[in-house]
Amino acid sequence: MNIIEIWDVESSQYRLEDLLEEDIQMAEAYFGVKLPDDYIKLLKIQNGGTLICNALPIALNRWDGDDYLEIDNLRGIKKDKGIMETEYFKQEWGISKRNIILISGDGHSWFALDYNHGAEPKVIYIETDSERITQIYDTFQEFINHLYVHEYDEEEGLRTTPLPTIEDARKLINCSEEDDIIEGFDIFNSFIYDESIHEEYFDYLLNFIKSGNEDLKDYAAEAVWRVVTAQYPIDKSLIQKVIVELKDDKDPTIQNFLEEIEEIINSV
Structure with missing residues (x-):
């Protein structure tokens, strides 16, 4: 995945003012962690926003025929904005897991960095309605590398390649x-x-x-x-x-x- 191609530059939603070094230092001091280098590289290109690549090839709800997870944004960093709203959203949506940073989501589901297993965070997927938490990638880089553009075939409305049973x-x-x-x-x-x-x-x-x-x-x-x-x-x-x-x-x-x-x- 070419990180330059990740952002929908025509959308202003979730986009914050340009990232400064002091924003990075503020966030890392607040959370007590080092943020992934690839995450910082993305935010230096654009400080959060809507993603062109809108899906990950992961099937969690296979009974619905789904073979992907939707993702439409990545949060940036500014005081009281972006990932700095993590604690607010955790309280708002009843997320009790500690040592995590919410990097994308809409309330009912979230993608987060999980620092519970070392300095290199895992990427987890949180479903607040069912209180289910799933580790989906070992690193942020792996998470970014798997993003792709999902195009739904409205005419057929059916999967062309069946999931393995x-x-x-x-x-x-x-x-x-x-x-x-x-x-x-x-x-x-x-x-x-x-x-x-x-x-x-x-x-x-x-x-x-x-x-x-x-x-x-x-x-x-x-x-x-x-x-x-x-x-x-x-x-x-x-x-x-x-x-x-x-x-x-x-x-x-x-x-x-x-x-x-x-x-x-x-x-x-």
Whole structure:
């Protein structure tokens, strides 16, 4: 994504006066964080505004046939404006999650930087009506790189390419090739909102751990960490089964994941 092409320069909505260095310093001091370099680069071109690229290729509500998330703006920085309105909007819309910065949204849904897991923020999607929070990207740069222009085919009113189904995911997971297995589980993971598949989901992860394949084991530990940090309503007993299987593993990355997982589930 060429960051110069991101802004709808003909729209004045959400657009603030030119970004100054003192605005950056004010925001970083207020939130106690370092804002992503790519975010600052965007705001130096234009300090917030409407986006030309209006979608992200993420399916959260697959039962509606949706395969994307809409996004029409990115907030800039000025005193009491843009991202500096984060606390106001959090109170207004009942968002209790701490250490986040709201960077885009309309009230019913928000995109935010999540600083709960280190200096490099994750990007999360908040649905205030359902109180669901989903981690969607590991970095702001990844978030920007996935933006695209969604064009709806009004004449047909139908999708031209069907989404992979949960049956497609199961077939791939049961293949012998590691890449197919991971691709299948990534598809399966997009159905995680459905509590009826949680037990099956964790059975797959336990099989990955017991397979003897180090890559699949690492993948399983990270997958559990992702669903826990995204605050899906997962039965703790399912998570504990994974913890038991991995607690004696010597891999420092896995141990880091386990420490964060236990910290989160014990704080709930």
